Amino acid sequence: MQIDLIVDTKGLACPMPIVRAKKALDTLEVGQVMEVLSTDKGSVNDFQAWVKQTKHELIKHEEGNGIYKFYVKKV
Amino acid sequence: MSITTGQLSMMTAKELTRIILAKEELFILDVRNESDFNDWKIEGESIEIINIPYFELLDGVDAALDRIPDGKKVLVVCAKEGSSKFVAEQIFEVGRKNVYYLEGGMKSWSEHLEPVKIGDLKNGGSLYQFVRIGKGCLSYMVVSGGEAAVIDALRMTDVFEQFAKVQGADIKHTLDTHLHADHISGGRKLAEQTGATYWLPPKDADEVAFPYEKLEEGRAIMVGGTKIEIQPIYSPGHTIGSTSFIVDGQYLLTGDILFIESIGRPDLAGKAEDWVSDLRNTLYNRYKELSGDLIVLPAHFGKVTELGEGGRVMARLSDLYRNNPGLNIREEDTFRRTVTENLPPQPNAYQEIRQTNMGKITPSEDEQREMEIGPNRCAVHDK
Numbered sequence: 001m002q003i004d005l006i007v008d009t010k011g012l013a014c015p016m017p018i019v020r021a022k023k024a025l026d027t028l029e030v031g032q033v034m035e036v037l038s039t040d041k042g043s044v045n046d047f048q049a050w051v052k053q054t055k056h057e058l059i060k061h062e063e064g065n066g067i068y069k070f071y072v073k074k075v
Numbered sequence: 076m077s078i079t080t081g082q083l084s085m086m087t088a089k090e091l092t093r094i095i096l097a098k099e100e101l102f103i104l105d106v107r108n109e110s111d112f113n114d115w116k117i118e119g120e121s122i123e124i125i126n127i128p129y130f131e132l133l134d135g136v137d138a139a140l141d142r143i144p145d146g147k148k149v150l151v152v153c154a155k156e157g158s159s160k161f162v163a164e165q166i167f168e169v170g171r172k173n174v175y176y177l178e179g180g181m182k183s184w185s186e187h188l189e190p191v192k193i194g195d196l197k198n199g200g201s202l203y204q205f206v207r208i209g210k211g212c213l214s215y216m217v218v219s220g221g222e223a224a225v226i227d228a229l230r231m232t233d234v235f236e237q238f239a240k241v242q243g244a245d246i247k248h249t250l251d252t253h254l255h256a257d258h259i260s261g262g263r264k265l266a267e268q269t270g271a272t273y274w275l276p277p278k279d280a281d282e283v284a285f286p287y288e289k290l291e292e293g294r295a296i297m298v299g300g301t302k303i304e305i306q307p308i309y310s311p312g313h314t315i316g317s318t319s320f321i322v323d324g325q326y327l328l329t330g331d332i333l334f335i336e337s338i339g340r341p342d343l344a345g346k347a348e349d350w351v352s353d354l355r356n357t358l359y360n361r362y363k364e365l366s367g368d369l370i371v372l373p374a375h376f377g378k379v380t381e382l383g384e385g386g387r388v389m390a391r392l393s394d395l396y397r398n399n400p401g402l403n404i405r406e407e408d409t410f411r412r413t414v415t416e417n418l419p420p421q422p423n424a425y426q427e428i429r430q431t432n433m434g435k436i437t438p439s440e441d442e443q444r445e446m447e448i449g450p451n452r453c454a455v456h457d458k
Contacts (some may be wrong), residue, residue: 015158018130041445042154049108050130 001058002072004032010039010067016042018050020074027054028074033059036070044068083160083167086150086175088187092208095119096189102147104139106162107154107181115185115449116146117152117209118379129158136165136432148173157182169243175446182444189233190210191215196323200299204372205234206386211376211451212258213388216320220299224248226273226320226328227241227374228261230243230443233269233314235265246271248296250305252330252374253317254279256343257422257451259443260271260432263287276307279316284434290318310361313339313453315346327369332357334383336391337454340418343425347415355410358402363443367393377454401455414455423449 007024009017017038024034036047044061046069049057059071084298094101098121105112106129113323116124127139137160143149149171153159154181163176177184187209193202200219207213207229215226216238223244225235228251239246246269249262253276263285264271274296296305308319311330317339320328331339338358341350376388383389396402404410422428424446430436431443438446 008146013127013157014153014155015133015161019161022130032404044128045111046108048130049110049128053128053131 001070002033003035004028005033005034007036010037011021012038013040013041014046021047021050021070023026025072025074030074033071033073036072038068038070039066041068082450083163084175085178087178088183088209089189091117091150091177091184092187092189092386095122097207100147101150102144103152104143104148104166105152106158106161107152111154111363112258115181117181117218120379122388123147127152127161132165133409136162136169140169143171145171150173150175150177150295151179152177153185153379155182155434163357177394178208178280181209181448185447186229186231186444188214188229188231190234191385192386193326193389195369197325199390201311202322202326202372202389203236203238204389206382206388207227207258208382208386208450210258210447212287213372213374213376215322215328215372217305218242218244221245222247222299223249224296224305225262225296226305227311227330228249228250228265230259230261230264230265230447232261232265235261238271239269244299247276250273250277250290250320251272252328252427253314254344254431254432255374256309256425256432257375257453259385259428260445263434270307276309276314276318277315278311280433281315282433283290287316292318293351304451306359310357312341312357314344315350315353317357321365321369323367326372328361328374329362329400330374331453332369333362333395333399334375334377335388335395336399337456338399339453340455341414342418342427343421343453345422351411351414362392363396365392367391367396371395375451377451377456418455419452422452423447 019034026051057073061070105126108128112126151159151163160175167174176357187205203216205214217224221247222378223239249266251262273287274290275287290307292309306321343349
């Protein structure tokens with residue numbers, strides 16, 4: 001998978017991970033993929049709900065060493 | 076003369092509790108995601124609440140403004156605080172007045188304890204109830220002659236320590252009516268911190284990894300110089316060890332067996348079918364032999380309608396036999412189905428919570444907080 005943009009929100013709490021992700025998403029072209037890194041456990045559910053609401057595609061999300069990674073494709 | 080321009084204000088969980096108990100009007104905008112909102116939210120008779128997730132308000136709050144009544148006090152709520160402040164600031168900036176955000180969010184709401192006095196004891200001393208209004212848990216403190224006993228203590232042990240200090244009492248005993256599945260008991264920690272004795276029903280404590288004193292029927296516990304007896308009554312059903320207490324011949328502490336508008340569910344330790352007949356026997360035989368004048372004090376409430384004056388959760392046993400639907404199911408088979416089928420979802424992380432209460436795992440403070448998110452869901456009628 002090609003990652004076009006990495007958005008690092010590690011250490012930031014709600015609402016900043018999604019605020020940053022949204023700003024980044026606005027700069028992407030259709031079909032491009034961004035990877036969002038977060039350490040905020042609370043944002044996992046929010047992130048999925050947000051992507052669903054924006055109608056973009058959450059390709060996958062994973063967790064390791066307390067870091068949550070979300071891969072979002074702009075539709 | 077100064078000109079008041081007004082400012083965005085923070086509301087504490089304590090103030091929110093006061094508003095709910097005083098039945099003052101409040102409009103709440105909950106900005107958590109939809110599933111968290113549907114699972115658990117702030118409730119009150121005078122509360123109007125709507126849900127718009129904060130991530131739908133990143134470009135502006137117009138969508139929310141249309142739905143917020145003008146002139147009403149508005150509280151914005153989220154999980155921890157950050158997002159509610161973010162949204163409340165925007166609502167305030169477009170000129171709305173009387174806008175607040177909840178300090179510490181739903182996490183603080185879940186942890187707030189409101190102490191209320193239930194009544195005086197015959198030979199001096201008093202009985203207090205601690206209402207954990209956000210989660211629906213209830214703890215008790217018997218204070219007499221400079222000593223105190225805490226029943227079903229919650230994780231926020233400093234509240235009990237402070238309260239006892241103000242009453243001039245030393246905490247001598249901590250008791251749990253049963254092994255809890257919806258919240259982490261503070262009984263053991265409180266006992267360790269104060270040098271008190273921790274009491275548990277032995278049948279619920281098969282697997283516990285720490286020493287405790289056995290709550291057994293017939294054994295009385297003394298609190299203070301005055302004769303206040305806590306008589307354990309073996310009353311299985313919610314768990315196999317569930318034990319009730321009669322305090323001062325006046326109060327029946329029922330744990331999670333009998334609530335004001337419902338009864339305990341027998342499935343949280345995984346043995347619903349086995350414990351149905353125990354639960355029925357406790358509710359329909361054992362409690363019936365007790366005086367109807369006893370004041371029932373449960374370990375939970377499930378609905379705000381169970382909150383009485385000043386937030387007190389209490390009722391006469393004879394009134395419950397008239398009004399509680401769980402005590403009025405004539406057919407045993409209907410009873411069996413009521414308490415085993417179509418039960419509400421289990422409390423959040425209930426397996427891990429049981430393991431923690433047995434001392435088998437030791438989660439961090441943050442993890443414990445996370446595990447306790449959501450309503451208690453210990454009654455069969457909660458949804």
